[in-house]
Amino acid sequence: MQKLREVNGLRYKEQAIWFLNAFWKSGPNFSEDLGEAENVWSYCNRCIDLDRKGEEGSELDEFQAHRLLEAINETLTVRDMRKVLTEVDVDFNKYVSLTEFLIYKYKVDWRELVNAPQGEQDEAKINEAQRLLDASTASMKQCEEKANAAKASETAAIESERAATAAETAAVKAEKNAEVSEAKAVVAEHDAKEAEESAVHHETVSREVAKAAAASEAAAVELEKQAKAAEKAAIHAEMEGKTAEEVAETAEAEAKATESAAFAAETGARTAEAKAKAAEELEVDLEAQVAGALAELQREEDAFNAKKVELEATGNNADLGVVKRNMAKNELAQLLCTDPLPLQRAKARGAWRIETRCPLG
Numbered sequence: 001m002q003k004l005r006e007v008n009g010l011r012y013k014e015q016a017i018w019f020l021n022a023f024w025k026s027g028p029n030f031s032e033d034l035g036e037a038e039n040v041w042s043y044c045n046r047c048i049d050l051d052r053k054g055e056e057g058s059e060l061d062e063f064q065a066h067r068l069l070e071a072i073n074e075t076l077t078v079r080d081m082r083k084v085l086t087e088v089d090v091d092f093n094k095y096v097s098l099t100e101f102l103i104y105k106y107k108v109d110w111r112e113l114v115n116a117p118q119g120e121q122d123e124a125k126i127n128e129a130q131r132l133l134d135a136s137t138a139s140m141k142q143c144e145e146k147a148n149a150a151k152a153s154e155t156a157a158i159e160s161e162r163a164a165t166a167a168e169t170a171a172v173k174a175e176k177n178a179e180v181s182e183a184k185a186v187v188a189e190h191d192a193k194e195a196e197e198s199a200v201h202h203e204t205v206s207r208e209v210a211k212a213a214a215a216s217e218a219a220a221v222e223l224e225k226q227a228k229a230a231e232k233a234a235i236h237a238e239m240e241g242k243t244a245e246e247v248a249e250t251a252e253a254e255a256k257a258t259e260s261a262a263f264a265a266e267t268g269a270r271t272a273e274a275k276a277k278a279a280e281e282l283e284v285d286l287e288a289q290v291a292g293a294l295a296e297l298q299r300e301e302d303a304f305n306a307k308k309v310e311l312e313a314t315g316n317n318a319d320l321g322v323v324k325r326n327m328a329k330n331e332l333a334q335l336l337c338t339d340p341l342p343l344q345r346a347k348a349r350g351a352w353r354i355e356t357r358c359p360l361g
Contacts, residue, residue, distance in 0.1 A: 003114035004090060008097035009058055012051075015098040016044040022116030028106050040102065046071050047098050059095035068101060308335060 007018055020040060024030050030037040050064040051057030060068060090100050090110055103110050314320065314328035 004099070004110055007099050007114055010099075011056060011058055012044045012047045012098045013055065015058070015102075016040055018116075018118065019099060019102050019113065021118050022113050023106070023108060027108050027112075043068070043072075043101065043105075044098055047101075059093075059097045061095060065096040065101070068096075072105070304335070308332065311335065 007015060010018065020030055020037060028036060030040070046068060047060060048055050048057065050060055050067055087104060090103060099110075099113070102108075103113065311328045311332035315325050315332055317325065
């Protein structure tokens with residue numbers, strides 16, 4: 001686990017190199033699937049883009065790790081995402097390194113990863129392999145240069161052969177052209193005679209055509225006059241059409257104004273009706289409240305009178321002791337000393353409210 005934490009602390013690029021070295025020949029076997037190796041580098045670059053530290057970063061927080069999962073087309077709910085992040089975070093520090101993400105992605109044993117040999121353990125073999133690779137590359141380059149030179153020589157020879165063939169073809173073609181020219185000269189002489197005869201004929205035809213053209217010109221002048229007259233009539237009709245259109249637009253505007261006024265009147269009527277209904281409901285509610293208040297006042301007055309009768313009966317009861325009778329008389333005197341005016345005013349106010357109606361709207 002300590003080794004894993006050390007690997008997680010490396011920069012993203014170093015983590016990618018460690019992972020590729022560890023499973024170059026085993027597990028994902030990147031040596032046989034170079035496309036998947038390129039994917040590892042794409043994940044590395046994505047982490048660098050997401051981390052504020054850039055190339056110097058080594059771990060992503062929960063939000064950045066979620067965006068990394070989205071980058072590989074794993075769109076998860078918040079609950080599933082946290083479950084996955086818990087599986088990914090091998091060292092349980094609430095951050096996800098590139099190494100932990102690759103462990104989750106390729107389902108490898110992290111113990112095998114952290115204990116896998118890296119390049120420095122096979123440095124001699126790597127140097128020898130590099131030497132052989134350089135030698136092979138130089139040899140391949142020499143072979144390629146020789147092949148290019150041979151190909152260039154072959155191309156030049158082919159071009160020379162093509163040029164000789166083209167010259168021979170041109171010579172044959174020139175001889176044929178001479179024979180054709182001689183035949184054309186004979187034909188041209190015959191055509192000249194026919195042309196002379198045709199010219200005489202064409203002159204006669206031209207005179208006839210001139211006469212027909214004059215007649216056509218006169219007809220064209222007449223047609224032009226008719227066209228101008230038709231154009232004037234069309235302009236007049238267009239002006240009349242525009243006037244009719246303006247009248248129609250005015251009528252339409254007036255109709256719209258009338259419709260708007262009718263709609264406004266209807267809206268006002270509905271508003272007045274709603275206000276009347278609200279006032280009526282308010283009046284019913286107030287009457288109920290006043291009736292309840294009067295009933296409560298009546299109960300208080302009845303209680304007052306009942307208490308008064310009870311105390312008077314007790315004070316005048318000769319069967320009772322002097323003390324009880326005097327106490328009843330004293331309490332009656334105190335009761336009678338209370339001011340009945342608030343109760344009377346409340347009753348009067350309540351009665352006035354019942355007789356008064358709430359004005360509408």
